[in-house]
Amino acid sequence: MNAVVAAVLIMLILSALRVNVTIALIVGAFAGGIIGGLGVEETINVFSSGLGDNATVALSYATLGGFALALTKTGLPDAVVDGTLRIIGNSNDTKKKAFSKVLVVLLILVISCFSQNVIPVHIAFIPILIPALLKVFNELHLDRRLIACVMTFGLITPYMFIPAGFGKIYHDILAKTVTAGGLKVNVEDIPAAMAIPALGMVVGLLIAIFFSYRKPREYDTIEYIETNEKAQYSKRSLITAVVAVLAALTVQLLTLDTEGAMIFGAITGIIILLISGAMNFKEADELLTNGMRMMAFIGFVIISAAGFAAVMTKTGDVESLVAYAADLIGNNQSLGALLMLIVGLLVTMGIGSSFSTLPIIAAIFVPLCVQLGFSPIATLAIIGTAGALGDAGSPASDSTLGPTSGLNVDGQHNHIWETVIPTFIHYNIPLIIFGWIAAMVL
Template identity: 40%
Template sequence: MIMNAVLISVIVMLVLSLLRVNVIFSLIFASLTAGLVAGIPVSDATTLMVNGMGDKSGTALSYVLLGMFAVMIGLSGIMSLLVQFLRKVFPNRRFALILMLAFIASFSQNLIPVHIAFIPILIPPLLHVFNEMKIDRRAVASALTFGLKFPYITIPVGYGLLYQTLIKEAMDDNGMPIAKSTVSVAMLFPGAAMIIGLFIAVFITYRKQVEPKEPIRKLEQPEAVEKWNIHHTLTILAIIGALAVQIWQDSLILGALIGIIILFIAQVVPAARGDEVVQEGIAMMGFIAFVMLIAGGYANVLKETGHVNELVEWTLTITGTSPFIIAFFLLSIGLIITLGIGSSFATIPILATLYIPVFLEAGISVTLAAVLIGTASALGDAGSPASDSTLGPTAGLNADGTHHHIWDTCVPTFLHYNIPLFLIGLVAAVILG
């Protein structure tokens, strides 16, 4: 086992990630390491990696198109109206405002798939409100991270469709076919864990009022009142159209494309700004899309080494066929990998390649396998310094320079979401095992 290509490459990836080497380089070096240890020439290992990247091209295109759609929704001005609404409706209701932010953030992954693009628009104008109400911004960070994670884990629309489709494809590709409906049912387990974590953060850990810190950067004053206009109506229609096509055709690519076309044709965003939309959309989501491609290539190299079976046998000698112990190992590895690379989506093909063979040998049910793959991949997304789920909230909450990325976002979200997720995975192993 000391010279197992899969094990050594995973260790290389983890070490490089923990040393803050960019995830793209970490995955490339891990892929080449797996090939070298298995006796595959570097040129052949590179070819295998590139060939594997092609399998995730549809997912990558979905990310990029959603990024462009998010930019166009931001340019429509509709988010300014939302800011005005929140300031008016929640003047002195702390808990209601925090939970409303979690609710609104949830829309960003499914109903209005703008991902983290809404945070720099929505949150900075509300910092005045947080200070006046003496809200602990760690509670707000937890609420925003909940909204960025819970929907894609639990709801099979928008990014949730991407996530659950990736789980299905990864399981199918590794010899454990599963229906999409079964994946959706399985994801209710980690979804419940996220809700528990949110309530603990908001109503227990950070429930007390705190004195606001002295701002390092001057806060911008709220924008002038904006009135509803035809562009806002057309933006809503574009969002509805994108969602309808996505559900009808079961295609996130077609849904995002329809939304983009409607906004351009309706002149909500002039065609002359097309280059700007493309550039900003790629800047927002292109990195994640490319990480997904390389993760698919890495998984392909691991399969071709032929060392996965060795790792399976070794794992079974340690864990036996106990679902609980296997779940503990998988969740631990998933937590470490996702903390390092900062992407739950990119973790799925890696974990599936490593553990589906173990599940098959141990007789783990298809439903439990989906629960463990989905939960283990989600572990670490909250709390990872490199994750959009933490970088997004910090970008908004630190507009005045008083919110620390690690201690005010990463640590709170790590504690309140990873612990419940880990425990719910073990509970699922007991119930479904």
């Protein structure tokens, strides 16, 4: 059996059985390494050496968690909640409640989309905004699976289609890897190539909003911060919080091309809160430690995913998987497009990063697309969609880990069953369908 397929299936099955995702990744990587012929010692060494690849990302999320919890001392989260609750008003007013639901969902959707292109901070907004809004979600009886789907849509669709921010990075990688594979393409053609697949994401979002999760759902209002007092806020404390957030975002934007952008952005915000007196020096250590603990889960998963990816790459079975798919395809364009999309899904589900998947699959997919007679723009659509597939629905993707980190601070949102599976169903299935349509009509 192909090592990549086996490792991904083992990881997914264990995760679905509620085994900790980090353990599932480790077991899946070990099994994949053994099946791929690496042996016990080499598998362990390759896995261990690969762990450092995502260390910067994990530290970024830890510092963001510390900054997010530090902001609670300014009263900003409480001010957000109080302001939103004033807009909601009487929860017994059905019409106003329905309007408030639409307003909250639309707000989160816009912020999530902007986090990729307009203000490219990726998931940095989640630990700051979402925990503060949990009380509002509870008041409106919003299903958190819907919020997870909304955020994941915003974290993926803009970079697929819009050539700005993280979208520019994704489009540049796609164009370069396809060109390196032997097919000259223009980066300006990518939005047209990805328009139909992006439409599939829109269809999935609409299904989640209007059908799957439109019914009210009850949650308990649990204080996730270990304190008996509600933070007192004033105009000065809120201005300090806004200045700290803006400073953190500015530093991150100025250092966007470096790996440590989120780390130094968060540290800048923390320093401002300390200097301003919004956060007491004596309380700082405990507060920041609790904040980092809040994001520890996502950090461990991301580090483990790097080890998993290293083992899968070392086995060489990604290439074997593609070669096997090529043998099945023959000269059948329709089957070829479908199998290439499915292979992209499997690879990204394990690695957890669409950006990292593109270079792995493009070198082999490009000659196959040329052989099957796909146009350059159809080739871009196939490879661009194959890379994005699995970003939603992967237990190791920050597009699912990010929403979970915000929605589960009170322990009422399960990563696998309430983020991973809902996003897999609502986005990966439409992406395969619409990606296949794009391949056949472009």
